[in-house]
Amino acid sequence: MQYAxxxxxxxxxxxxxxxxxxxxxxxxxxxxRLINFAHGDVFMVAGLMMVxxxxxxxxxxxxxxxxxxxxxxxxIIERAAYKPLREAPRMSVMISAxxxxxxxxxLATYVTGGLPKMYPEIPGISNTITIAGVPTKVVTVVxxxxxxxxxxxxxxxxxxxxxxxxxxxxxxxxxxxxxxxIKINAVISVTFIIGSFLAAVGSVLYFTNYQSIxxxxxxxxxxxxxxxxxxxxxxSIPGAVVGAFIIGISESVIKGxxxxxxxxxxxxxxxxxxxxxxxxxxxxEKVTDKV
Amino acid sequence: MKKTVNKSxxxxxxxxxxxxxxxxxxxNVLDPNKNIMVFAALKKGAVYALVAVSMNLLNGFTGLFSxxxxxxxxxxxxxxxxxTIPVSQREAVYxxxxxxxxxxxxxELFGGGAFGLVLGVVLALVLGGCVAAAVAWLIGLPVLRxxxxxxxxxxxxxxxxxxxxxxxxxxxxVTNGANALKNFPTFSSFNITNGSGETVLRxxxxxxxxxxxxxxxxxxxxxxxxxxxxxKAIRDDEVAAEAMGINLSKHKRLAFVISSFFxxxxxxxxxxxxxxxxxxxxxxxxxxxILLIVVIGGIGSVSGSCIAAFLYVAASEWWxxxxxxxxxxxxxxxxxxxxxxRMVVFSVVIMIVVxxxxxxxxxxxxxxxxxxxxxxxxAK
Numbered sequence: 001m002q003y004a005x006x007x008x009x010x011x012x013x014x015x016x017x018x019x020x021x022x023x024x025x026x027x028x029x030x031x032x033r034l035i036n037f038a039h040g041d042v043f044m045v046a047g048l049m050m051v052x053x054x055x056x057x058x059x060x061x062x063x064x065x066x067x068x069x070x071x072x073x074x075x076i077i078e079r080a081a082y083k084p085l086r087e088a089p090r091m092s093v094m095i096s097a098x099x100x101x102x103x104x105x106x107l108a109t110y111v112t113g114g115l116p117k118m119y120p121e122i123p124g125i126s127n128t129i130t131i132a133g134v135p136t137k138v139v140t141v142v143x144x145x146x147x148x149x150x151x152x153x154x155x156x157x158x159x160x161x162x163x164x165x166x167x168x169x170x171x172x173x174x175x176x177x178x179x180x181x182i183k184i185n186a187v188i189s190v191t192f193i194i195g196s197f198l199a200a201v202g203s204v205l206y207f208t209n210y211q212s213i214x215x216x217x218x219x220x221x222x223x224x225x226x227x228x229x230x231x232x233x234x235x236s237i238p239g240a241v242v243g244a245f246i247i248g249i250s251e252s253v254i255k256g257x258x259x260x261x262x263x264x265x266x267x268x269x270x271x272x273x274x275x276x277x278x279x280x281x282x283x284x285e286k287v288t289d290k291v
Numbered sequence: 292m293k294k295t296v297n298k299s300x301x302x303x304x305x306x307x308x309x310x311x312x313x314x315x316x317x318x319n320v321l322d323p324n325k326n327i328m329v330f331a332a333l334k335k336g337a338v339y340a341l342v343a344v345s346m347n348l349l350n351g352f353t354g355l356f357s358x359x360x361x362x363x364x365x366x367x368x369x370x371x372x373x374x375t376i377p378v379s380q381r382e383a384v385y386x387x388x389x390x391x392x393x394x395x396x397x398x399e400l401f402g403g404g405a406f407g408l409v410l411g412v413v414l415a416l417v418l419g420g421c422v423a424a425a426v427a428w429l430i431g432l433p434v435l436r437x438x439x440x441x442x443x444x445x446x447x448x449x450x451x452x453x454x455x456x457x458x459x460x461x462x463x464x465v466t467n468g469a470n471a472l473k474n475f476p477t478f479s480s481f482n483i484t485n486g487s488g489e490t491v492l493r494x495x496x497x498x499x500x501x502x503x504x505x506x507x508x509x510x511x512x513x514x515x516x517x518x519x520x521x522x523k524a525i526r527d528d529e530v531a532a533e534a535m536g537i538n539l540s541k542h543k544r545l546a547f548v549i550s551s552f553f554x555x556x557x558x559x560x561x562x563x564x565x566x567x568x569x570x571x572x573x574x575x576x577x578x579x580x581i582l583l584i585v586v587i588g589g590i591g592s593v594s595g596s597c598i599a600a601f602l603y604v605a606a607s608e609w610w611x612x613x614x615x616x617x618x619x620x621x622x623x624x625x626x627x628x629x630x631x632x633r634m635v636v637f638s639v640v641i642m643i644v645v646x647x648x649x650x651x652x653x654x655x656x657x658x659x660x661x662x663x664x665x666x667x668x669x670a671k
Binding site for chain 2: 106
């Protein structure tokens with residue numbers, strides 16, 4: 001029983017962390033129709049920034065700084081690597097995303113010297129508490145709550161502000177939105193800024209749980225979060241969150257069983273089944289030309 | 292028309308023969324112990340050229356964006372390794388699982404010796420390709436219905452699934468679990484030695500070039516056939532191609548299966564190059580590397596892929612090595628140079644190619660096209 005609870009707890013917190021990454025994927029895909037392969041690596045870089053900033057700054061200063069720098073990174077990546085290719089075929093943009101991901105990973109290897117870095121302890125959420133007889137970190141409980149708050153704030157932003165309306169318009173029809181006077185580039189930048197911000201928050205939560213960071217630590221969580229976004233219906237934010245929790249819990253269950261080597265295989269098998277059976281995902285809009 | 296085709300075919304064959312002769316001469320004149328880098332880069336380049344061409348057949352000529360190449364290479368590499376490890380070595384290789392479930396080795400089945408080695412290795416490579424092709428056929432049934440980036444992410448997922456299956460403990464007696472398979476014949480096994488064990492004629496790089504060359508030639512012939520034209524039609528416009536009577540699903544599956552076949556052969560050759568086969572080397576990063584080679588060479592150009600493969604391997608493994616070493620000029624330490632800087636510079640170069648030279652080295656032209664154009668301009 002205790003074992004089941006501890007697995008469920010870690011699954012829920014993992015799911016929350018994936019949800020924060022998945023939102024970045026789903027929003028970018030909704031607008032640009034681009035699988036932003038570099039998103040997972042932005043998440044990893046956010047983790048590394050935290051390691052290096054806390055070495056010289058107090059924690060209270062480094063957390064906001066990490067958030068700002070990650071947002072800046074997301075913004076720069078979009079401007080430098082995706083904007084010049086706006087008129088190019090979709091595949092070129094995707095290749096560019098793969099290139100950015102390769103660059104970020106190599107840069108991280110260079111900076112860290114290829115050695116795993118230990119994520120700093122954050123007082124408050126690194127502490128251990130006991131829930132229903134199961135010891136766990138505070139972050140496990142904080143994550144789902146924080147995810148809910150952030151997602152609610154985001155939905156408010158998308159449904160009740162001018163920028164949110166513009167984002168929905170661009171996602172619906174790129175060219176018409178442009179003709180209506182919406183500044184496409186500004187809207188896309190905002191999308192990347194929100195996505196990177198959430199990824200930075202996710203990285204603080206994720207790496208408090210799994211403390212060592214290597215240059216490849218972003219790749220797999222990124223892909224899993226993408227699967228979550230597809231599972232929930234790409235372009236839909238509630239879908240991404242629900243998908244992420246399902247992926248997180250099932251990963252945690254499989255990792256706890258004797259089939260642990262198949263945890264990623266299961267995630268991808270789920271992806272393929274979803275794509276073949278119900279390409280629009282759980283909450284996706286019914287658009288036939290997407291797949 | 293017929294005559295010019297024959298002429299260019301002969302010219303191509305002649306060039307290939309000249310290249311192979313050059314490789315043999317180079318290998319036997321230069322001391323391989325002093326030029327390890329050169330020959331490693333040449334061999335790896337040949338292997339990557341083949342895999343890049345196989346990926347180009349799919350991405351560049353058929354317009355199917357697949358990212359499963361590393362998975363198919365893994366299948367080829369494991370099939371090759373499992374079929375060719377000598378029986379006497381099996382106990383040592385599979386020591387964790389108390390011996391292997393497969394207790395024969397193709398080169399020995401054919402009587403060993405030089406003849407057995409050649410026949411066994413070639414057959415094992417072809418079988419590796421066939422396994423990859425068969426799996427590709429199965430995967431293709433559901434996956435080829437997807438389009439563009441969904442196809443990419445689904446094939447990427449299949450690569451990961453294949454990797455997990457091969458690392459599974461329960462399959463240990465066949466795949467050796469997460470441990471490496473080794474002690475099978477490699478490219479160096481093709482060096483000819485005399486009675487006292489001295490190497491008389493080095494043929495290891497030649498073997499790599501010959502195998503890759505034959506496979507690439509087959510792909511080129513395929514691209515120039517009616518099938519190849521159908522593939523290109525599908526790439527350019529699916530609806531129009533279908534209206535012209537091309538069976539879309541059949542041709543897509545065909546392209547996928549053939550591409551995977553050659554990726555499998557390339558995987559077997561990669562195992563020969565690396566002297567071992569281990570599931571953890573065939574990651575998505577490897578697929579990305581091959582994709583970047585295809586992009587640098589030009590999507591839709593076979594000769595571009597070959598040139599880019601050699602450039603890529605030589606640059607990353609050999610020419611840029613100096614960036615990894617700390618260097619002093621007089622008493623001044625050159626800044627930034629240390630382990631890992633090579634790959635940073637390298638990925639920046641790749642980003643520049645991707646962003647500003649999107650057509651790559653060759654665009655969708657082939658080497659002979661460029662020569663012909665020049666001749667025409669000269670005639671004017």
